[in-house]
Amino acid sequence: MSWEKELIDKANEIIELYPEKRSALGPLLYLAQEKDGYISNDSIIQISNLVGITEVQVKSVASFYSMYKEEQTGKYLLSVCKSISCEINDSRSVIDSVKNFTGLENYETDNDKVFTFEEVECIGACGGAPAVQVNYETVEGLTPEKSLQMCEWLKEERPELVVADELQEKFGGVKSFDWAIKDNTGSSYSVPGFQNIGTAKEKNL
Numbered sequence: 001m002s003w004e005k006e007l008i009d010k011a012n013e014i015i016e017l018y019p020e021k022r023s024a025l026g027p028l029l030y031l032a033q034e035k036d037g038y039i040s041n042d043s044i045i046q047i048s049n050l051v052g053i054t055e056v057q058v059k060s061v062a063s064f065y066s067m068y069k070e071e072q073t074g075k076y077l078l079s080v081c082k083s084i085s086c087e088i089n090d091s092r093s094v095i096d097s098v099k100n101f102t103g104l105e106n107y108e109t110d111n112d113k114v115f116t117f118e119e120v121e122c123i124g125a126c127g128g129a130p131a132v133q134v135n136y137e138t139v140e141g142l143t144p145e146k147s148l149q150m151c152e153w154l155k156e157e158r159p160e161l162v163v164a165d166e167l168q169e170k171f172g173g174v175k176s177f178d179w180a181i182k183d184n185t186g187s188s189y190s191v192p193g194f195q196n197i198g199t200a201k202e203k204n205l
């Protein structure tokens, strides 16, 4: 479905933040993904017109980076790190636990569109390995049991907003380090929560 005026206005606000229109390509792709859950062909055309580059150029960026999805994801994208720090801290058991609960293999989405599962390379939380992201909100120091509880909680509670601090408090363990400020903004779909593109929303914890 084509972009409505409100979304185009939002896109133009983002474009204004950059000296060159084409530099807004990345955030606009996230906007498109938040709209449909993936980067649709229609969004490719819209973005191409908005930033003045060809559809092939837009598509080449969208298909290169794994955080831009070509198919609709479930409500919760579970990205489990499999890189070295996590691996030596038993991420394999966390991966097995998530796979057993969801019944999914890598890059699969369940029929009810609740979960998408993927194994990913380092997500920058090595000090708190093993680490997992839910809609790019990071939780560190997971165990197989805690990851199972987290999946059960997501399935039962279906939170609209996934917030890293909340996940960490409920299911996490050792953290890399404490953030200087409390972060109560979260992500509402399989896109990172960024305030300047409107995908981050405040939650009262």
Ligand code: FES
Pocket (backbone or CB within 6 Å): 081, 082, 083, 084, 085, 086, 087, 121, 122, 123, 124, 125, 126, 129, 130, 131
């Ligand atoms: S290796 Fe897993 S977060 Fe870095």
